[in-house]
Amino acid sequence: MFGRFSRAIAAGRRAAAAAEAARAVAAHDLPPDAGPEVGWALLRLGEVAGADPRLDAHRAFCRARGYRCLLLSDSIPAACVGARDIVFEHVPWPPHGGSPPAGGFQAGVDYAFRRLGLALAFWQVVGCDCDGAEAAGLLELAPADAHPALISARAAAVHKERALLESGRPC
Amino acid sequence: MARVSRWASFWRAFIAVLLGGSAVHAASQAEVNAWNAAVSANTTDGYYLYLSLYPAGDYVDEAIAALGRLGAVGTARRVDPIPASPSTPSDSAGTDPTGLY
Numbered sequence: 333m334f335g336r337f338s339r340a341i342a343a344g345r346r347a348a349a350a351a352e353a354a355r356a357v358a359a360h361d362l363p364p365d366a367g368p369e370v371g372w373a374l375l376r377l378g379e380v381a382g383a384d385p386r387l388d389a390h391r392a393f394c395r396a397r398g399y400r401c402l403l404l405s406d407s408i409p410a411a412c413v414g415a416r417d418i419v420f421e422h423v424p425w426p427p428h429g430g431s432p433p434a435g436g437f438q439a440g441v442d443y444a445f446r447r448l449g450l451a452l453a454f455w456q457v458v459g460c461d462c463d464g465a466e467a468a469g470l471l472e473l474a475p476a477d478a479h480p481a482l483i484s485a486r487a488a489a490v491h492k493e494r495a496l497l498e499s500g501r502p503c
Numbered sequence: 504m505a506r507v508s509r510w511a512s513f514w515r516a517f518i519a520v521l522l523g524g525s526a527v528h529a530a531s532q533a534e535v536n537a538w539n540a541a542v543s544a545n546t547t548d549g550y551y552l553y554l555s556l557y558p559a560g561d562y563v564d565e566a567i568a569a570l571g572r573l574g575a576v577g578t579a580r581r582v583d584p585i586p587a588s589p590s591t592p593s594d595s596a597g598t599d600p601t602g603l604y
Contacts, residue, residue: 370570459558481551484548
């Protein structure tokens with residue numbers, strides 16, 4: 333019982349401190365209902381055959397949170413054709429192209445990130461999830477001036493991977 | 504007003520943990536730390552990082568509002584829904600010299 337009280341007091345203190353921090357932000361802000369319409373993106377490279385649970389989960393997440401749903405990929409999945417609740421943006425990815433890009437691989441990577449930056453800025457994306465090893469590999473190549481949603485997605489992926497390793501759970 | 508809000512947050516979390524134990528969602532200490540770090544830094548990178556780490560976190564709305572204040576995201580941009588069936592342009596024949604579009 334004493335332990336539960338201690339945990340409750342600690343949780344209350346955390347909530348109060350967080351409310352204080354949130355108010356510090358809100359003091360300079362627009363009212364909540366005047367917030368911008370923002371999007372959340374899923375970055376994927378390569379094609380997915382058959383059912384696509386990851387994309388379904390992404391759509392459900394965006395719908396639940398009120399985000400515009402974006403898919404950034406080098407190939408348009410069948411689920412996106414005719415779908416009204418998802419925006420597809422093409423990401424040119426050199427390894428999947430039929431011929432090497434003009435200027436070599438690095439030029440192709442630079443172009444991919446410029447294209448990503450434009451798409452993320454236009455749709456006002458505030459978060460980006462990464463689907464698959466190839467997308468994670470692309471994020472590894474992100475230049476320092478890449479869109480901050482991409483930089484933070486990479487940092488978050490590293491953070492989560494480290495947390496998994498420290499917890500001893502298999503990836 | 505600020506004092507009431509802080510105490511309300513305290514009691515809400517206190518009662519939730521007391522009654523519901525871990526079944527009731529409350530921001531973890533790690534999330535609160537990440538949020539406080541983002542607020543302290545007050546940069547777009549900090550808020551983006553918080554959102555990436557806690558996409559369904561308790562302070563998502565505040566983080567997005569902060570990004571709006573910092574100019575990372577602007578005012579709402581209206582995008583018209585995709586029409587049910589593609590419409591045929593009626594006046595393109597006169598403007599396109601190639602006649603292809």
